[in-house]
Amino acid sequence: MLQIERRHLIMKYIEENKSATVEELAKNFDVSTMTIRRDLQYLEDNNLIVRTHGGAILNTKLDIEIPLKEKRVRNKEEKKRIAQYAVSLVKDGQTILLDAGTTTMEIAKRLKDKKDLTIVTSDVFIAGYLARNHKFRVFCTGGHVQNMVGACIGPGTSEFLRNINVDISFIGTSSIDLEKGITTPTFEKADVKKQMIKAAGKSVLVTDSSKFGITKFAKICDLEDFDLIITDNKLPASILKELEKLEINIKLV
């Protein structure tokens, strides 16, 4: 049987049964599970199905919207704890700013018990999530949307941020160093984050401990420019000691 033929039949099968397991397909078509997986991968790439652990289901939106798949994120547990603490700093009625990223998305997910918030974000996924799930006033900065990441950057983004003031900014980073400060690969991104700090009465850096000791091209600011740094308890004691020596306000969770 031709590959394309098999893929069509798999699709037909899933359409009829709404779902299928890898095992059952491998048996039906008498090929290895590996081949089935590749077929399913292909069908998913074309938005026809959604792959899940053990098989796949139809891509049609079901009555209830359950996220079918969570993007694999590293240090997920750490990020959740960081987010949990970050949320405790937010008071009802405040205006907050959420940088783009997975950690800040975790913050967004934990805001549901707050009341009357105004939330600004540069992340289109966060904006979408909040618009769908909450009753807050939500603003998206707009700008050039980075593929996969969903982060808005560029002059438009910076301009938007120059015109607002918020109570707290939650900024994420993937490179933080005691000496070199917070850095990022491009000037554009650096500028956006600079504006985020400027716009805020209080700036909080949220980053898991694996990001310490990394430096990138464009500098955003120094560690002491943040009112607080939240990270996880896997931070090496040596770094922690240095931070305390520098009188950086840090919270380990």
Add this chain to the structure above:
Amino acid sequence: MLQIERRHLIMKYIEENKSATVEELAKNFDVSTMTIRRDLQYLEDNNLIVRTHGGAILNTKLDIEIPLKEKRVRNKEEKKRIAQYAVSLVKDGQTILLDAGTTTMEIAKRLKDKKDLTIVTSDVFIAGYLARNHKFRVFCTGGHVQNMVGACIGPGTSEFLRNINVDISFIGTSSIDLEKGITTPTFEKADVKKQMIKAAGKSVLVTDSSKFGITKFAKICDLEDFDLIITDNKLPASILKELEKLEINIKLV
């Protein structure tokens, strides 16, 4: 049975019975109580149920927040055909603008075979979809994000649009009338759409035929301000005749 299937079925069960105990679910699905607990945890994380001692109940808050049933897109088939035709107008390398809405989302979903597009949108869901699925240059206008809808509106949005030029704008509407033109409930939204038309070398209105004869508060423009109107073939012959008399460029699909 796939995990995701079980979770859907548990959700369905709770929806029907308003509640369920861990024990009863474990027995029904023939898995351990531990697994059921994890499933319930997952569903709670997604705001679908509320966990209680011994089981879970439906998240009643959901009844209000879920326009999902209502949102189950009306005239879906028509919208798909309209989108299909709209996509045929787009050439590789062009810059296009997609208004917020379900019809324009259908357009976004059909762009994947195009090459080297630059896409601007005021819809955070469309921006997110494109960022996740394609390799295009994607821009989001930013602004006040409307709950549930995901559309950006407000001065920030209009300002962004004032600074760009695109080859084609695809505009959606929920109210179109031969005499009163295209209208919308608020001035803010009207202004955004006006800017979208201004920014475009060519403006295309995409709307299913059920929207004809409806008028709202704020006027956007007249029908003749569009270079083309794409709608479906359910449009009453009387209206079609009028349109032709007015020399409106219309395409029925």
Add this chain to the structure above:
DNA sequence: TGATATAATCAAACATATTGAAACATAAAC
């Protein structure tokens, strides 16, 4: 045709996810 490149497939090694059982913690019931 024969030689070479390309694609599809499989199997094995390794990585990750899911599950259930046991130990421990907490809440409800009496």
Add this chain to the structure above:
DNA sequence: GTTTATGTTTCAATATGTTTGATTATATCA
């Protein structure tokens, strides 16, 4: 308060997924 039921955490076992390299089939071109 004590008891009982339920929930949580942790760990090990199993199931599933991914990556890699070898093998075979298919396509391409001199």
